[in-house]
Amino acid sequence: MIIYGTALLAFCHLTGLFLGDLLGALIGVKSNVGGVGIAMLMLIVLKIYLEKKGVMPKETEAGVGFWGAMYIPVVVAMAANQNVVAALKGGPVALLSALGAALTCACVIALLSRSGRDTTAFPPVHHQEFTQEQDI
Amino acid sequence: MLEMLNKVLLHNGLVTAFALVGVTMWLSGVLSRRLTFGHVHGSAIAIMIGLALAYVGGAITGGEKGLADFPLLGGIGLMGGAMLRDFAIVATAFEVQATEARKAGLIGVLSLLLGTVIPFIVGALIARAFGYSDAVSMTTIGAGAVTYIVGPVTGAAIGASSDVMALSIATGLIKAIIVMVGTPFAKGFLGLKTPRSAMIFGGLAGTVSGVSAGLAATDRRLVPYGALVATFHTGIGCLLGPSVLFLATKAIVG
Numbered sequence: 001m002i003i004y005g006t007a008l009l010a011f012c013h014l015t016g017l018f019l020g021d022l023l024g025a026l027i028g029v030k031s032n033v034g035g036v037g038i039a040m041l042m043l044i045v046l047k048i049y050l051e052k053k054g055v056m057p058k059e060t061e062a063g064v065g066f067w068g069a070m071y072i073p074v075v076v077a078m079a080a081n082q083n084v085v086a087a088l089k090g091g092p093v094a095l096l097s098a099l100g101a102a103l104t105c106a107c108v109i110a111l112l113s114r115s116g117r118d119t120t121a122f123p124p125v126h127h128q129e130f131t132q133e134q135d136i
Numbered sequence: 137m138l139e140m141l142n143k144v145l146l147h148n149g150l151v152t153a154f155a156l157v158g159v160t161m162w163l164s165g166v167l168s169r170r171l172t173f174g175h176v177h178g179s180a181i182a183i184m185i186g187l188a189l190a191y192v193g194g195a196i197t198g199g200e201k202g203l204a205d206f207p208l209l210g211g212i213g214l215m216g217g218a219m220l221r222d223f224a225i226v227a228t229a230f231e232v233q234a235t236e237a238r239k240a241g242l243i244g245v246l247s248l249l250l251g252t253v254i255p256f257i258v259g260a261l262i263a264r265a266f267g268y269s270d271a272v273s274m275t276t277i278g279a280g281a282v283t284y285i286v287g288p289v290t291g292a293a294i295g296a297s298s299d300v301m302a303l304s305i306a307t308g309l310i311k312a313i314i315v316m317v318g319t320p321f322a323k324g325f326l327g328l329k330t331p332r333s334a335m336i337f338g339g340l341a342g343t344v345s346g347v348s349a350g351l352a353a354t355d356r357r358l359v360p361y362g363a364l365v366a367t368f369h370t371g372i373g374c375l376l377g378p379s380v381l382f383l384a385t386k387a388i389v390g
Contacts, residue, residue: 009223009226013222013226016226017222020371023371024371024374027375032370033374034367034371035222036222036363037364037365037368039222039229040225041229041364043226043227043229043230044229044232044234044237061230064227065227066227067223068224068228070220070224070227071225071228071352071356072179072356073154073158073161073215074215074220074221075179075221075224075348075349075352076157076161076182076183076185077212077216078186078216078217078221078345079182079183079186079187079216079349080186080187080189080193080203080212080216081190081201081203081213081216081217082202082309082313082345083201083202083309084190084191084309084313085194086200086302086306086309087309088310089306091303092266093262093266093268093277093303093307094303094306094307094310095310096262097262097263097277097280097307097311098259098308098309098311099314100258100259100261100262100281101281101307101311102311102315102318102341104254104255104258105254105255105340105341105342106318106341108247108250109247109326109327109340110326112246112247112336112340113327113333113336116243118330118332118333119332120236120240120330120332121330121331122233122357
C-alpha cells in the first residue's frame with residue numbers, strides 16, 4: 001500500500017527532527033542540529049534493511065517516491081516565500097558580504113571537487129523510475 | 137460569483153498553491169524551451185519566477201513571507217514552508233546510494249567546517265571595512281554570511297543590536313538567493329557532476345534552501361547528496377558562531 005511508504009517517510013522525518021532537537025539541546029544550541037540529515041540517514045538504512053528482507057514492494061516505494069518528485073515544486077513555493085524585499089534593503093554591506101562569501105566558497109568548491117579521487121557515480125537509470133521525472 | 141470563487145480558493149489554500157505552482161512550472165518549461173532552447177533549466181526559471189513574485193508580494197503587502205502574505209495565496213506558505221520542504225528533502229534520500237555517500241563522507245565533513253569558517257571570515261572582514269568594527273557586530277554579520285538563521289541566533293546570544301541583526305539576516309538571504317540563481321550557471325566551474333561534488337557543494341554553499349534549490353535547478357539527481365550535508369550547516373553554525381568564532385573575533389579585534 002502506498003500509505004506504508006508515506007508513513008515510513010513520516011516516521012523517519014519526525015524521529016530525525018526530534019533527535020536533531022535533542023542533539024541541539026544536548027550541546028546547548030538554540031537550533032535543530034542535522035535533524036533532516038538524521039532522518040535521511042534513517043530512511044537510507046531502513047530502505048536497505050527492508051529491501052534485504054524482501055518487504056519493499058513497488059507501491060511502498062511509490063509512497064516515498066511521490067514526495068521526492070514533489071521536491072522541486074515545493075522548492076519553487078519556498079522561493080516564493082522568501083523575504084526578498086528585506087534582503088535587497090540590506091544595502092551594500094549585506095550584498096558585498098553575501099557576494100564575497102559566495103564567491104570565496106565557489107572557488108573552494110571548485111578546488112575540492114577537482115582534488116582527490118572521485119569514484120562516486122549515479123546509479124543506472126532504472127533505479128529512479130519512481131523518483132526521477134523527465135526534464136520539464 | 138467572484139466572491140464564491142474567492143471563497144473556494146481561500147478555503148483550499150494548499151490545493152490553490154499546487155495549481156499555481158503547477159502553472160508556474162509549466163510556464164517555466166515553455167520559457168526554457170522557447171527562449172533559451174533548453175540551456176537554462178526549467179526549474180531554474182521557476183525558482184527565479186518564485187523569487188520575483190516574492191518580491192512583488194513583499195513590496196505590495198509589506199509582509200515578510202513574500203507571496204504568502206496575500207491571504208488568497210497563504211497556501212504557498214504551507215507548501216513552501218519548513219514542514220513540506222523537509223518532508224520532500226527526506227524523501228529524496230530514497231535515491232541516495234549508500235555506498236556513494238559513504239565514499240565522500242570525510243570530504244563532506246571537511247567542506248562543512250570550511251563552509252562555516254570561510255563565509256564567517258569574509259562577512260566579518262567586510263563588516264569591518266564598512267565600519268562595524270566591534271567584535272559583536274563583526275561576529276553577527278559574519279554569522280549571517282554562514283546562513284540567515286545562524287546570524288540572528290548568534291546575534292541574540294551575544295547581544296547584538298537589532299539593526300545589525302537585520303543586516304545579518306539580509307546577508308544570509310542574499311547569499312541563499314545567489315546560490316539558488318547562480319548554481320546552474322556556475323556548474324562547470326564548480327565541477328558539479330558527481331555525488332561527491334554535490335556533497336562538497338552542500339557543505340560549502342550553506343543553507344538548505346540555497347543548496348537544495350541550486351542543485352534542483354542544476355541536476356535533480358545531485359539534490360539528496362547535497363541536502364544530506366547541508367542540513368547540518370545551520371546547526372554547526374549555531375554551535376560555532378556564539379562560541380568559538382565569537383571568542384576568536386574578540387581575541388583578534390579586542
